[in-house]
Amino acid sequence: QKEVEQDPGPLSVPEGAIVSLNCTYSNSAFQYFMWYRQYSRKGPELLMYTYSSGNKEDGRFTAQVDKSSKYISLFIRDSQPSDSATYLCAMRDSGGSNYKLTFGKGTLLTVNP
């Protein structure tokens, strides 16, 4: 079983739709959870950062973490064509000697005008 599972999609939605992206994980040591957005031929760009369980909102984006279920989500409201990209979930433990991010494989999202 991979440490982080993410549905690769592709996911295609009309402009203005609410998008839900999800990841599950198996390592209970993970405490910090991130979502990165990666446009074609670019490096990943940090979108959202959440510590432990709970919700975090930033504009049209909401990140949710449920540590009891080992499940994280990213919601995009009023999706725009410019949101078309690959979305990667990433997570890590408390750091120390094992400072690294573990990624899902990414979900390819297309928002159609």
Next chain:
Amino acid sequence: KAGVTQTPRYLIKTRGQQVTLSCSPISGHRSVSWYQQTPGQGLQFLFEYFSETQRNKGNFPGRFSGRQFSNSRSEMNVSTLELGDSALYLCASSLLRGAGTDTQYFGPGTRLTVL
């Protein structure tokens, strides 16, 4: 503040050759990590350097190596290239090496093609 820069952006090599990729972190960042991204495996951690020392290493063969200089710039080297080494190699830097809510910021990557 300038972001993470990587050179070269594109590289074509043949099997058996070696390659060196370069990464300049965000100014003030001392931790540099390297990742390999392929369609099949996604992003996989290669290694992390902090204060010129390798602090953590992923599950890659010894053909993959790296180093960090006193100005925090980092290089990674792949020797005896194989077709399967074709990938996007990403460098990421971080200020506090994960302390608090610190995280990693990525460069644009070097796309390596092995023929």
